[in-house]
Amino acid sequence: MSQWRRSEFTGNGIAAGVRPDGREPEEVQQWLHQRLVRQLDPAVISDSSGRKSREAIESAARALLSVDAPQIIGETKEEIIAAVVDEIAGYGPIDPLVRDPQISEIMVNAPDLVYFERDGRLYESPLQFRDAAHVMRVVERILAPLGRRIDEASPMVDARLPDGSRVNVIIPPLAPDSPILTIRKFRTDRYGLDDLITIGTLNDETVAFLRACITARINVLISGGTGTGKTTLLNALSACLGAGERIVTIEDPLELQLRQRHVVRLEARPPGIEGRGEVTQRDLFRNALRMRPDRIIVGEVRGGEAFDMMQAMNTGHEGSMSTLHANSPRDALARIENMVLVAGYDIPISAIREQIASAIHLVVQIARMPDGARRVTHITEIAGMEGPTVTTQDIYRYVITGSMGAGPVAGYFETTGVRPRFADRLQAFGFDLHTETFARGRRF
Template structure:
């Protein structure tokens, strides 16, 4: 399979043909078959040499005129060759979408319906697979290369594309319309703290607070829905971890991009075709505890690993970070409690609540608004009062009355006069003068 750096076509791909789509699909299949036949006769053809492959296809396409229903012009020939090479790259009809930096998600609903998310809005594209078999071959190439199976016995699979993008596929009998594929794009460009502030995602005061909290080893949970910016914020604030500390990251599929000199990335693994070999997130959290980790970062907690994560935070791994799907800070407490009790049913609720309140100090809530913008909407500290775990807002996003329904306007404000975390941070020997000053100054910048 080619790397993107070997692509001999410009990112601005040729996508207009004078040939009807059905005929282009037929010709593409003919050219593909001709290439396979030619490979049988010439073992010197190497698919990983795109220049030679293009030359080979140019020769083969000239042998097709007798099978064409109308002549091909130079542009049609170039497009046909491009599509065949993209098939061999394993990207097929979505290759052009994968080159678009504005695309964050690609959603394939059967062979003839492909949607993308750009700037927070879903749009249907003109791309399509030829048929169900074409879509299944596309999935087989990706899945089999990673030693996984997608069939009636294993109708769901998670995989990763060559560029790091995350793929999830479901096939019949679980889905009646055919194979359904969700691809979360992996963008290699680094999102800086300055970018988050200038875009209005976060205020400088909140960023300063999180910087002080991370340096001081405060445990932080970032909550929000899918695509709300949890991972982006986690990547940025993890950059505040001192370079002298050892960081171990734990994920199902690697998405974190930590800019730190001492990072050990761990990824979970599903079962193989025989149902063996699974390594869960919980297994990896336990492993990380034996690897002399100063900080443990779990990309997202969604199961029994919550209990082990809370234990780790209580046993000397200060400054751990994670994300969770939740709609508001109080829901974070409820969700963590539910996940922990699902795995450890024998432990009573009060014990779980005590673990949460003594482990999690800060909850950051992020949200994606209907205009596609993403923002931090609240930062809360977790406190224990009268045997009840509560969240106390420190910063909030105050939305302004709507004048433009296509654009959300508001401001990040400080909603507390003091922060109990200051005492914990001061007890660790850190200067809290700048931290305390944040709660006497309000940032009213409209964003």
């Protein structure tokens, strides 16, 4: 059995039955925890998300403390009770972070090193686990109700919690220092396009442009680094999809929240415990083609489905949207090329590039600024092929003018002088097009 699974209470010398008189608060807390776990109805413990069970655990804890540890009073008593309730019904020490709606991500790097993200910035939290086994116990409690397991045989897990939050866990020996837990909380207050304008990720004109692109069934790829807001932007842009369209989404795991009524959601499935039963995004994509989709949206393209997507986009399935992990529009294309290559078809690279050049029309690049804000930095057209290379041309760019240091980043969007090949199509779909619209160096 792995060292991480060993109970953290072995060997601390406190038996659950013995009164904890004269002990340190920390020891009383461990004693109380053990007593409660033995005493409480397992149903109360396993239904740990409910408010009722928190209350039940709290009142049982209060009763036990007053009888068996009457010396513990006041603030110390409240702290012990809160910690034990978090431990049994919640996420242990990081429970306050999980419950704080201002916090978007929680990262446990080591038992004594917890970070969180708020308003786009990372902070170190004073909250700590006792040791690696303690982290593991919380991880196991998160995963067990999901029917997922983590151990040396499968030391990485990516899972979705019932509330939509995402959890990733990786343990030794892959992460040699400690089990690492990353939680991305599900936001119910999703950003809409108006919000993205208000916080400066986009502005009125770039939104109007993208709206027309989507209505005109331009194939759009949203590209950016990790956590830069790609999925959020895709979600917001999905508001531009027509109500009369049949939309099929493919995700791994589910994240999108489309507002339309006619949406079919498909979610990939990881292999089961015996390594069987995996359903990939690629399998789902092929199935989706048989479901009479008007649009197929792949939450994030990362594998063999890229090949099928390119083919589908080239054979009449237009108006697709997807996100992809890349640091520039050019890099995005290189990644797609790589994914197609890895899918293992015996196709010359020139043919793959031609497919990509004709399938993808537009790349929207998003980035995280040093001040934590997210901004669309490039809106780039795929212009075609020049010899063996796929050519790209920026249509809009964000130019940074000030403060790459600690303060807020200042800058403006500008046009580059490139008129997209599909400009007339955009006008037909309501984009206000003047002779000046795509003139070089217009700032706004």
